[in-house]
Structure formats: structure tokens, C-alpha cells
Amino acid sequence: MPPRIRSSQVLHRAESSLLQCSSNPTAPAAAGRPSSSYSSSTLLSSSLSATSSRQPSSPCCAFQRSSFSSTASRDLNRAQRTFWEWMRTDGRKLRDPVGHPNYLKAGQQPFPSNNAFKSQPILSDAARNTIYNAVMNEGLPLKAVSAKYNVDMRRVAAVVRMKEIEMKWIKEGKPLARPYAKAVQSMVPHSHLSGEEQDPFEPINDIHVHSHTMQQLFLPTSEARHFTRQDAAKAFGEHILAPDEKMRIPELIAFEKDLVAGVGNEDAEANFFKATAASERAIADKHLARAQRDENNKTRVDSGRFEFRFERISVDSAGQDGRARRGVGWRYGVPFNDRRRAVVKIPTKVE
């Protein structure tokens, strides 16, 4: 509401209170009329300060700030009063860090209405160092580290990747955000990955639920049939994989099978490490072979100043109609939208 109108309201209120004080019996009826308030505003201006003092929020600082204004400060509405009351009581507890997680609702629940979301622990600095040492210094395969500490394989890789950068920064003398890191670690629940008795950090054997398997399916079979997970997957679709094939660390199943078969714990572990190392080596070999194949496809000519790289390409990669996406170069009749207006050019990947 503009201040001009507000000031007239205040005057109006002042007038009405004055009129109520007077013993004139006709005065209360006249109080409601705005015309009288305009006419008497100059007369009543001296009594303004007296009436405004009864308002709950008439801080003197409001006048200090704008000393030229005769406008009275605004009243607090109910919502604002509730807010400030809350700030003094419950909100006060949430203002400053207390050294441990401090959320609106107990049970690590930052959103009171959503009990399906919890603030879950993060890895502490010590835990990250442990993981980094296991991978880089002890040379354990990622899968083995993941299984040992119950940390997702992708997280293990991310921890190592970012730790490398951190160490590079330290080497270069680039300042780290240590105070910020400490503050966050004190506010968010965290896990040190130290004790055996601790709850597992996170599930590492998650498998994706394929949308084809979310429907209910009635499949008539004979009662005598030995209907396994593989059969169930087939029933949902030819291309649906059984859970055993979707496992991120299938070596863990082999490890458990060893235990069931009566192989000793140490031997089973040794087998597990061997298998995971082999699988990791196979992946590395595959990447190496691909890089080698790409390299073989290239001819490098070093002119001293520039290195020219010639790549062998196939005309057939443009497909039968010449419009296949893998086709190289400008092709007749195929739109080339690189610089066209109103075509989204936000990258879809960064490598």
C-alpha cells in the first residue's frame, strides 16, 4: 500500500480516537466519514505522535532512518508476528551450526512433510583417504574396494578422481576450501568406514527395475516346472536380463557360492580378488585395444610446427540414403544446423 494513503489512515485513526475521547454524542457517527478526516487533518497533526505510541511496533529507529518522513512505521501483520516469534524460539536453534546435523525434524529429516527423504551420511575425509589408499597404494581392484567398504563402485572411482585433483592442488600450493569442508562435514552426517560393526554405507548390489517388469504377468506353466529367475526374465520379454546378469559385481555371487560349497573363507576371498582383478584387466585391455584401433586408423604427419592427422573414413558410413548420423562431412540435402538460429546448441556431453 502506498505511504500516502497509509498516512491518511493513521490520521484518520488518530482523529477517531480523539473524537471518542470527547464527550460530544454526535462525534462517533462522524468518525467513519473520510471527508471529515481530510478537513481536520491539519488540526490533528500535533496529536499524531501521541497516538502512534500505542502501536506495538513504532521503533524510534524507523524515524532515525528517514528523519524527514512523518510517515509512521507499518504495523506487523499476524504472519509477520508469527514469523518473528518463531525466529526467537524454534528458529533460534537452527541458526548457528551446533557441530552435528541439525534439521527441522528428528531422524535426519530436513523436510517435515516428506518422510521418504532422509539426509544420508556422506564419506568423511578419513574415509576418502582410506578408499584412495586402497585403490592407488594397495592396488586393489575397484570392485574389491567397493565390496570391502560397501561403497558403490562409481563412488569409489569418483573419490579417487577428485582426490587426485586435491593432491595436485596441494602440490601446486593452490588454496583448498578447508574451513568450508570442515563446516559441511560437521553439518551433514558422515561415515568414517572404520568399524566392522557399522551399518553398510550404501547398497552396492542395486539392479535397475526395467519398466517391462513392472507389470503383473500371469504365465500358465506346469506345476512341475522348475521356474527360475532366468525363466521369469524371459517371460517379461526376450531382451530382459535376469538379475544375475545385471549385478554390478557378479563376482560376489561366485564368492557366496564358494562359501556355500564349503570353500574356506580365505580361499574364497583369494578367488574373489583374482576374479575381480581379471575382470578389471579385461576392461582395461578392451579400452587399450580400442585406442590402438583408432590410432591405427590415423596417419600423423609432423611438419615441425603442426601435426597433421589424417583419418581413414568410409563413404558407406553415411548409410544407404546418405543421411545416417555417423556420416562424415557436409552431404547434399542433409541440413547442417550448426549455426542456425533457434536450434538448441547446448552441449549434451563434455569429454
Place this chain on the structure above:
Amino acid sequence: MKFRRMARFHGLKRPRIRQTWNKYNLFNLAKSREPYFFSKTFFQQKWNAKAITRGYHGEHIKERAWERMFSRRLLSVVDMHPDYMARHDGSEQAAGRGSGLDQDPRGRKGLVVRNGSSTKPTPYMQMTFAPMERRLDVAIFRALFASSARQARQFVVHGAVKVNGMKMTHPSYLLNPGDMFQVDVESVLTATGRKKETSANKAKSSSSNSAEEAGEAEESTETEVPAVELDEEVVDAATLKEREVEALKKLMKRAKSVIESQSKEMSVKRKKALRALIKDVNSTMSRVSRTTSDTMIHKTGDVVDDLMNLLSRLEVGPEDAAKADKESREAEYATKEEQNLLRKAIEAELENPRDPSKPYATPWTPRPYMSAFAFIPRYLEVNQNICAAVYLRHPVARQGLGEVPTPFSIEQSQLAFNWYLRRG
């Protein structure tokens, strides 16, 4: 943000929960209740739920852009246990008449456990806004690098963010699993730290002290960090400073005594070194004891390095240590503790220096009300030291847990999901 816009953004009259760490937002979050749906048609319910949820999830994103992003395919996972899979091939679940044998009807004792199923429902509906979490600006906010999604967006636009080592200026870039994003450390510290005490702030602080008591709302809305906190900060820093000064004083005293007692036996070089130490200690003390710290300290690192060097030389002592008598040795033992204290003080100072050139209050402390909003969802792995994070995978729902951080109940999310399904 301008006050007028902020008042509507974090309104108390028509509250909307937003992706910020603002105190008004915290209040709205604490007081949020389920909307009143009894007298509303299904369309109205959906409309309301859509409006409320979109006020939080990417309110800075155009509706049409979100509609394109929306996916009715909600991702979920099931935790399969290898020990169960090794012992069973799944046929036990299809035994009998097709749904497994009921081995012990009294107490469900013989049932196979850990087969990936539990009694908790999977909150699929909380995944309605999962595609939004893929956006770079939202991910930066979720990694606690910015105090609001809009601020995160500004970081990206202003070129403070790298994705896989390359500068990325598109806030709508959709992260792929495995992408690493880095935010400029100074930007993060500015966004998450307390506001600096400027002259304008200071003038306000004296008035807002009384204003807060009087319950004036307007005053402190403008300053997101109420200035009362700054006084407390000074007090905290003062006690720490006192300890530092004390340690430095002790060190200086000791150096003087060493010079006095062994002045005849000491080499000139060592004497010089000790004098330099006293000088440095003096300058450090004056620097530390300065309350307002108006002057710039460029050589902080040099001074502290020199101090550390001299300290180590004092500790070991070249040829004089052997000559020194019993008393001085005892004195050396006594000062070990002080040395440690001093070293700690210096390290703390180095790590979190008082530097008036920074755009935030130094030494750095988290901004108020940050802890109530501080959580890191599991689909991110964050390294706070270098202000970098990896988007590990898309958020998923699992039994009893929806990974998308949403402040709304399942019912509200479901209505919003139904709105975007566009099926009457």
C-alpha cells in the same frame, strides 16, 4: 535480490517453499501444511499441487522447458543380495501354485529373507521431478556450493563452473552419469559464508539490534545476515586471538632469555636469527591483536614461514644446545607445549586467514541457517576441499526412500505427476 521481489519470493501471506537457504524459506518450510483439498475438484487439486511443487522445483525454469524434460518413466532400483542369489535360483518363489510355498503359516518362519523385497513401499511419486536434478544449476545447489538454485545458475552464467575440466556456461546443461563439475572456490566461500561487515552494514547493525527486539520485519529482510551475529563472531575470534597472542608473547620472552643467557657463546648468525624472530613475533602480534584489521596483509605467508623456520631452529639448536646448561634445557622442555599451541594457532590462521580483501566475512564461517538445509543426496559425490562433485548416476527410488530431495508429501507429488501426465 531486491527487497520487494524477495518479499514476494519468500512471502509469508502466500507461502511457497523455494530452493534457497533463506530464513523466511525455513520458516515457510517448518510451517507448511497439507493443502485443503476437500472442496476442490480433481482438476483444482492437480492445479494447486502443480503450482506449489513447481514453486520449489525449478521455479526459474520456464514451464514449457520443464514439460519437455518431464518423463513418466520413474527410475527405481532393487537391492539384490548376493548371498540370497547364491543360495536360491528364484524357483522357490514360484513353487506350489505359483507364489511360493507357505512353509510356516503361524509365524512366517521359513520364508526366505533378503531376496530383494521388503514391506516398505517404493515412493515412486517422489521421483516426479527427478529430471530436474540432472540440470547443472540444480546439481550445484544440491552439492551445497550455492545458497540457492538461482545463485547456482548465476555461477554458471558468470563462468565460475567447469564440467569435466571445461568451462560450461549453460545452466541447463544436463549432467551425464560420471560428469564432474567444479565451482570456483572463492565463489563457493562467498555464497556459503557469512556476509562481510561493511560500513553500510555496520550502521544498520546498530539500528537492527533494537529493530529485532521491536519485531520489525522489514529491516532484517534486507540484510539476509542479521548484524547481531557479527558481534558474536567478534567475541569468538577475540578469545582465539587472545590465546594466539599469549603464545606469541611466551615465544618472544623465551627468545629474549636465550639471547641474554648465552650471549657470549652464541654465534653472530644465530643472534641475528633470534633478533629477527623477536621482530617477526612482534609484527605478528600487532597484526593479530588488531581488531578491525584495516590494513592489508600481503606477507602473511612469508612471516609465518619465517616464524616456523626459526621455531624449528630454536627447538633443535645447532652447537649451542650441547653447551647450554641444565636450566635452559628444562626451560626448553617446558615450552614444547607452547610451541605446539603456537604452531596450531599459526596453522589455523593460515587455513582460515583474516583477510579484508575477501568479499565475505573472514575468518570464514558458514552463513546462518545453513545447517538446516545441509544435506547431500546420494547420487552426488562431493569433495568439499576442491569444491568439486561427481554426478554418479540419476536419482532413483528404492524401498522406503526416494532420492529426489523434495519438501512435499507423496500425495502432493502424485497430483503434480498426474498433472504432467496430461490424461484428463
